[in-house]
Amino acid sequence: MVTMILGALAIGLTLGLLGSGGSILTVPVLVYLLGHHDKVAIAESLAIVGGISLIGMLPYARAKQVDWKSVLFFGLPGMGGTYIGAWLAKFMSGPAQLVLFGVVMLVAAAMMLRKSKPISAKTACLPGSSGLNENPRAHPLWQIVLEGLLVGILTGLVGVGGGFLIVPALVILGGLPMRLAVGTSLMIIAMKSFSGFFKYVGVLSGLHLSVDWNTIGIFLLVGVVGTIIGNVINQRINQQVMRKVFAGFLVAMAVFVLAREIPHVLHNQDAPPAAHALEATRGKPDRDPMQSAQLPAGRVPHNTVSILMDVSKNISLRYFT
Secondary structure: OHHHHHHHHHHHHHHHHHOOOOHHHHHHHHHHHOOEOHHHHHHHHHHHHHHHHHHHHHHHHHOOOOOHHHHHHHHHHHHHHHHHHHHHHOOOOHHHHHHHHHHHHHHHHHHHHOOOOOOOHHHHOOOOOOOOOOOOOOOOHHHHHHHHHHHHHHHHHHOOOOHHHHHHHHHHOOOOOHHHHHHHHHHHHHHHHHHHHHHHHHHHHHOOOOOOHHHHHHHHHHHHHHHHHHHHHHOOOOHHHHHHHHHHHHHHHHHHHHHHHHHHHHHOOOOOHHHHHHOOOOOOOOOOHHHHHEOOOOOOHHHHHHHHHHHHHHHHHHHHO
């Protein structure tokens, strides 16, 4: 329980501090710290990310900082894409999805570290500000729709909200100011995530797996609290330093995930994808459904905790000392 609360708090704090990136921690926390099955963790991540995003969107909606036209033309294709991604997931093994997830983490880290033009202090401290130089100019509608579809497919496959891709797309392709793009992205993330989660419930049922609703509830509650705390701390720290630290952490996590999962993919490359997801349930038809979220044999989450702590310590020493 303590590990669960700390993991959820870390996700919420990251969202509050950086405005994005917290969702990309959800799957590793669920898989490597809590020991949940790969596919179950991705499904749970979609529910958690969707819930936190929906709650986080409310202040923006009250301030009329959600562009509903962009929600329509980006969000609806995103919902369809996430549904497709969740459907495609049943043809991939869990380790293969985590390898793809590791690649996405590297892309997210690169986008956080990329050089950008200076922006005003006011813009820099906005929730979700990514350092983009705002130059609103709308692009053709088909580009927005296509981007929404592709980001949605990625969300369905690996369980990330995709805010680090959606916000730049809304600014560059949709021509939205930064704050409007952030509020809009939260609504889009919620729509995509719930669409993917709905499909995943069916996929997991076919694999004799199920999500842990207690975990989802705790992560939602603690994650929202963490987001509020992060928003308060946000005003007192250097955003550029925080982004560098978090990007470094993402790189370390990505290397860890890829090093751990690539051998699983290579070892099982000739087996049917569905067989990998069923390894944990085969021969255990009478077990408690709540236990179906647990990771298959061969993963040792306890060792992972110490590794993650060492990685975080090294990054902190590098940037703060």
